[in-house]
Amino acid sequence: MLLSDDRDLGGLAGSGDGHKLAIHSRLSKDGHRKTASKDGHPRTGEFSLTGKLAYKIDIVVIGGGQAGLSAAYHLRQAGLTGGKGFLVLDKSPTPGGAWQFRWPSLTMKTINRLHDLPGMGFAEVLDAGQTEVRAAEAVPAYFSAYETHFQLPVYRPVTVRLVCGRGERLRIETDHESFSARGIINCTGTWDAPQIPYYPGRELFQGRQMHTRDYRDANEFAGKRVVIVGAGISALQFLDEISRVAQVIWVTRRPPEFRDAAFTPEDGRAAVARVEQRVRAGLVPGSVVSVTGIPRSPAINAMEARGVLNRQPMFSEITPTGIRWPDGHEAQVDVILWATGFRSALDHLAPLQLREDNGGIIMAGRLATRVVRDPRVHLVGYGPSASTIGANRAGGAAARELMDYLNLHPAAMPATSKQE
Numbered sequence: 333m334l335l336s337d338d339r340d341l342g343g344l345a346g347s348g349d350g351h352k353l354a355i356h357s358r359l360s361k362d363g364h365r366k367t368a369s370k371d372g373h374p375r376t377g378e379f380s381l382t383g384k385l386a387y388k389i390d391i392v393v394i395g396g397g398q399a400g401l402s403a404a405y406h407l408r409q410a411g412l413t414g415g416k417g418f419l420v421l422d423k424s425p426t427p428g429g430a431w432q433f434r435w436p437s438l439t440m441k442t443i444n445r446l447h448d449l450p451g452m453g454f455a456e457v458l459d460a461g462q463t464e465v466r467a468a469e470a471v472p473a474y475f476s477a478y479e480t481h482f483q484l485p486v487y488r489p490v491t492v493r494l495v496c497g498r499g500e501r502l503r504i505e506t507d508h509e510s511f512s513a514r515g516i517i518n519c520t521g522t523w524d525a526p527q528i529p530y531y532p533g534r535e536l537f538q539g540r541q542m543h544t545r546d547y548r549d550a551n552e553f554a555g556k557r558v559v560i561v562g563a564g565i566s567a568l569q570f571l572d573e574i575s576r577v578a579q580v581i582w583v584t585r586r587p588p589e590f591r592d593a594a595f596t597p598e599d600g601r602a603a604v605a606r607v608e609q610r611v612r613a614g615l616v617p618g619s620v621v622s623v624t625g626i627p628r629s630p631a632i633n634a635m636e637a638r639g640v641l642n643r644q645p646m647f648s649e650i651t652p653t654g655i656r657w658p659d660g661h662e663a664q665v666d667v668i669l670w671a672t673g674f675r676s677a678l679d680h681l682a683p684l685q686l687r688e689d690n691g692g693i694i695m696a697g698r699l700a701t702r703v704v705r706d707p708r709v710h711l712v713g714y715g716p717s718a719s720t721i722g723a724n725r726a727g728g729a730a731a732r733e734l735m736d737y738l739n740l741h742p743a744a745m746p747a748t749s750k751q752e
C-alpha cells in the first residue's frame with residue numbers, strides 16, 4: 333500500500349544472517365529487489381527509492397551495537413515481525429557495534445566487562461576462557477552469531493543522516509533509502525562523537541593530534557615525545573603501552589580517582605542512579621564509567637612501580653611545537669593523544685529538537701529511555717544505559733514502552749530463551 337510519500341514495506345525481512353542481510357521485498361511488483369552482495373554488504377541501487385518516497389515500518393532501531401541488538405531482540409520477542417514491524421539500521425560494515433573498531437591491544441582481559449546480550453550468552457558462542465583474544469574480534473563474532481540466531485533484521489552498512497517529524501510519523505533519511513516509522517529506538521552509541529576539549533593554539537600545532545578512536549598500537553610512537561591527555565581507563569592503558577617505547581607526559585584536569593576496594597554491584601547501582609537522576613532532570617549525562625572510578629588493577633600497580641603514574645596538571649595552551657602550562661613552562665612534544673572521551677552521537681536527531689537550552693535531554697520512563705519532548709523516541713545507550721549491562725536492560729524497557737505507546741500488541745513470540 334502506498335500512502336502519500338510513504339511506501340508500505342510489506343514483507344521486508346532480514347535473513348537473520350547479520351551483515352549478509354538479504355531483503356526479500358514484496359516490492360517485487362515494482363521489479364525492485366535487494367540482496368546481499370558477495371562481499372557481504374547489501375547491494376544498493378537496485379531498489380533505492382528516490383525523492384520523497386519512504387518505506388513504512390512501525391519501529392526503526394538506529395544502531396546495531398549492544399543497545400540496538402538488545403532492543404531488536406525484545407521487539408522480536410514481543411512479536412513484531414522483522415521488516416514491516418521493525419528494522420535495525422547500522423552504519424558499521426559488520427556486526428559488533430563500535431567494538432569492531434577498538435585497538436588491537438584491547439583484549440577481553442583488558443576491557444572492563446562485557447555483559448551478555450539477552451537470551452544468548454557470550455560463553456554459548458565463544459570460549460570465554462580465551463581472555464587474551466582481541467575485543468575487536470571476539471565481540472563482533474559474538475554479535476554476528478547473535479544476529480543470526482535470533483534472525484534480527486539488521487540492514488548495513490546504512491548511515492542515518494537525519495530523523496525529522498512528519499505529522500504522526502518520523503521520517504528517517506539514510507545514505508540509501510528513506511524510512512517512515514511510528515517510533516524509533518536510537519542506539520547510536522558514542523564512538524562517532526569523539527570529544528576533544530578546546531585549548532588555545534590547537535590549530536597551530538605542527539605535530540600529530542589524535543583521539544582515542546585513532547589509537548592502534550604503541551609502536552607507532554617509538555622514540556617520539558607524546559603527551560597523553562585524560563584520566564580514564566583508556567588514557568591509563570595508553571600510558572602503560574606508550575611509556576614503554578616513547579617519552580611520555582601524562583596530563584589530567586583532575587587527579588584520577590583510583591579505587592582500592594573492589595567495585596560492588598551496589599557501587600554500580602549507585603553510579604547508574606546518579607547518571608539517571610541527571611538525565612531525568614534534563615542535564616547532560618556524563619558517562620557511567622566516569623563516576624565509577626578506576627579499579628586499582630595489577631597493571632596500574634605495575635605502572636606505579638615503574639614510576640609511570642606521574643600525573644601533571646593540565647596545560648593551558650598549545651604551541652606550534654608543544655604545550656605550555658599557566659606558569660609559562662613548556663614541553664616540546666611530537667604527538668598529543670586526546671583520551672578525553674566521547675559524547676552521545678545524536679546529531680542526526682537534531683531536527684527533532686529534543687535538547688533543552690543546557691544541551692541535555694529530559695528523559696522519562698522506567699529506565700529513563702523515553703524522550704519527554706517526543707515520546708515516539710527512545711534513547712538506549714544514553715546516560716544511565718551507556719554500558720553493556722545498562723544497554724541490555726534499557727533495550728527491553730524501551731521496546732516494551734514504545735510498543736505500548738504505539739499500541740502495537742502482536743502475539744508475543746514463544747520465548748526462545750530466558751528474558752532479561
Ligand SMILES: Cc1cc2nc3c(=O)[nH]c(=O)nc-3n(C[C@H](O)[C@H](O)[C@H](O)COP(=O)(O)OP(=O)(O)OC[C@H]3O[C@@H](n4cnc5c(N)ncnc54)[C@H](O)[C@@H]3O)c2cc1C
Binds near residue numbers: 395431447713718
Ligand atoms: C574504549 C572503550 C571501552 C569500553 N569498555 C567497556 C567495557 O568493558 N564494559 C562496558 O560495559 N562498556 C564499555 N564501554 C562502553 C561500551 O562500549 C558501551 O556502553 C556499549 O558497548 C555501547 O553499546 P551501544 O550499542 O550503545 O554503542 P556502539 O557499540 O557504539 O554501537 C552503536 C552502533 O550504532 C551505529 N551508528 C552510529 N551512528 C549511526 C547512524 N547515524 N546511523 C546508523 N548507525 C549508526 C554504529 O556504527 C554502531 O554500530 C567502553 C567504551 C569505550 C569507548
